[in-house]
Structures are given as C-alpha cells and as structure tokens.
Amino acid sequence: MKNYLKLMRVHHYLKNVLIFLPLVFSQNLFNIDLLSKTIFGFFSFSILSSIVYVINDIQDVEKDRRHSTKCKRPIASGAVSIKEAYVLAVFIAIVGIAFNYLACGLNIKAWLFVIMYVGFNFAYSMGFKNMPIMDITILVSGFLFRVLYGSAITSINVSNWLYLTVIAMSFYLGLGKRRNELKTEGSKSRKVLKYYNHDFLDKNMYMCLGLTIVFYSLWCVDPTTIERYPQNNLVWTVPLVMIICMKYSLNVEGESDGDPVSVLLKDKFLIALTLLYIIIVLLIIYV
Known part of the structure; x- marks a missing residue:
C-alpha cells in the first residue's frame, strides 16, 4: 500500500487546497452544501491528478532508472510493476469520476476543467515537457484549473x-x-x-x-x-x-x-x- 500511495504522489494533494479558494474568499466556508461539494471536488481532483503521475512514471520508467533520485520511485525501483500501475490507474480513475459526480453532478463547466487538466497533463507527459516555456505553462495551467474548478462546482465568481x-x-x-x-x-x-x-x-x-x-x-x-x-x-x-x-x-x-x-x-x-x-x-x- 505504501508504494501505491507513493506512486500516486499523495503529498502533492496539498496543491489542491486551491480548490477551496473561491469558497473561502466568498465567505461561504460554513455553507454546508457548498463545503461538501468542495470537499468531494478536492478528493476528485486529487485522485484524478494521481492518474497523471502514474502514467508519467510508466512513460519515464527507463529514464528514471538512470536518475540519481528518481530511480527510487515505485515503478523504476521495481516495487510496483507496470501492469499493477495500469490497474491502479483504472481503479483511481473510476473512484475519481465517482467523487466528481458527487461534487458537481452533471455540471458541464466543472467536468470540462477536470478533463482539460488531465488532458493538458497527458500532453505534457507525451512530449510537451520537452518544449521550452510550454512545459512550464502546462504546469501553471494546473494551478489555474484548480481555482477554476473550485469556482465551477460552487458557482462562485473569483x-x-x-x-x-x-x-x-x-x-x-x-x-x-x-x-x-x-x-x-x-x-x-x-x-x-x-x-x-x-x-x-x-x-x-x-x-x-x-x-x-x-x-x-x-x-x-x-x-x-x-x-x-x-x-x-x-x-x-x-x-x-x-x-x-x-x-x-x-x-x-x-x-x-x-x-x-x-x-x-x-x-x-x-x-x-x-x-x-x-x-x-x-x-x-x-x-
């Protein structure tokens, strides 16, 4: 379990606190309905973002094995097999989608931001990470999508x-x-x-x-x-x-x-x- 959590980069979930920004600054933190949506959204975005890390580690496994520190990553070190990593990616995708439905139902805007976040990051893993400026821009978009997503699931303007x-x-x-x-x-x-x-x-x-x-x-x-x-x-x-x-x-x-x-x-x-x-x-x- 420890290696799966490490592969999912659970400590990076801290970035998703940005999802709470619209709720906090709109003075709605104690609105139970909006707070519950934001909490579900936090877990949805966090879990779905883990898919990106898993796929990226699968793509970079050979390069990571030659790296001084990345060689300790679960797939590169052999602690998690590539087959297990794919199964994990499918499982967390299902869980993440379920949480997102609880957060926003059929809110098209919210779903769009999640899809764009995952899509942009897959594009990053597939080649954009090797393009100067574009690599940083995609990383930046991830932070922005978190706030936009928080705004969409609560219908709060920022x-x-x-x-x-x-x-x-x-x-x-x-x-x-x-x-x-x-x-x-x-x-x-x-x-x-x-x-x-x-x-x-x-x-x-x-x-x-x-x-x-x-x-x-x-x-x-x-x-x-x-x-x-x-x-x-x-x-x-x-x-x-x-x-x-x-x-x-x-x-x-x-x-x-x-x-x-x-x-x-x-x-x-x-x-x-x-x-x-x-x-x-x-x-x-x-x-």
Whole structure:
C-alpha cells in the first residue's frame, strides 16, 4: 500500500487546497452544501491528478532508472510493476469520476476543467515537457484549473486579480523548479533543460514573484474587495505575504530540488508562516 500511495504522489494533494479558494474568499466556508461539494471536488481532483503521475512514471520508467533520485520511485525501483500501475490507474480513475459526480453532478463547466487538466497533463507527459516555456505553462495551467474548478462546482465568481495572482505565483514556482533542477542535476536530467540557463530562469522567476505580490496587493485594495470586507484589513496581510515569499525564495536558493510541496513541508518556519497567514485571513473574513 505504501508504494501505491507513493506512486500516486499523495503529498502533492496539498496543491489542491486551491480548490477551496473561491469558497473561502466568498465567505461561504460554513455553507454546508457548498463545503461538501468542495470537499468531494478536492478528493476528485486529487485522485484524478494521481492518474497523471502514474502514467508519467510508466512513460519515464527507463529514464528514471538512470536518475540519481528518481530511480527510487515505485515503478523504476521495481516495487510496483507496470501492469499493477495500469490497474491502479483504472481503479483511481473510476473512484475519481465517482467523487466528481458527487461534487458537481452533471455540471458541464466543472467536468470540462477536470478533463482539460488531465488532458493538458497527458500532453505534457507525451512530449510537451520537452518544449521550452510550454512545459512550464502546462504546469501553471494546473494551478489555474484548480481555482477554476473550485469556482465551477460552487458557482462562485473569483476576482480577476486573484486569478492573476495564482498565475504569476504558479509561473514563479514552475521557473523555480526548473532552476533548481538545472542547478542540482544539470541539463542531462531533463531534455528541456538544455534550452534554459540560470540567468533566464532567475530573471523571469523573480519577475513573476514581484507580479504575484503586486496582483495580490491590487486585489486587497480593489473596491469590490473593500466592499465585501469593509474594514479593509486585508491590505495588512501584504507584508506577511512578502515575508512568506522571501522565506520560500531563500529555500529555493539553497539546496532544495525546487518542488513547491517539498520546499514547504521541509521547513517548519515556512509552514508556521503559512498557517499564520491562513488564520489571519480567516479572522478578517469571518469575524
């Protein structure tokens, strides 16, 4: 069971918390109907995203066996056979589809976002991961689809500033991941890395980081936001967001592999800062 869970990349389910963003910022977190839909949606999106990881590991099994760290992955190490991996993919697809029906019924928009997410990621596995810029763009689309999906299953509109914040942040995370892959493994670890260099990745990474803070700040002072939260206290979360971004950047500049989930989970102080931000935002919105 441990190897199956590892193959499914369960720790990456943390990314799917973005699905809750429309619910939280619309002050509907305690709406039981919408909350239940979002929880089912979270599990649906999480399980279906695992299919992408399983198929990707099947496709890359020979290359992973020659990699210094990826050789420890369940399929590459032989802990899970390719036949077992295919059976697992079919099983979790059925479970994921069932959860998605519980989340949104026959909501065409929600189903479309799930299908597009899975389709984009299959395209990534089948060749787009070797195309510069396009590889990062598909990774970014995954974060955006999570928010769009959360919006679709709850029928809650999200501010364009928040969408831009998510997009800019996702480009920052994606560029940071490629930067550290190039730094730690060199261009031989991925075909696409031969098209990148440290200067390009650094400049664009920090440009996207700056835009993330700018877009988030603009959302905080947007008239619609102020109308929804009259005290206008959200603007005071901007300095904390800046501190979180600086701490994350410091970690990325270190010896990490650049994977966003790993960078966060391996730093207790960064986890504490993130939890502090969540608590403050919840207090501002709901108290």
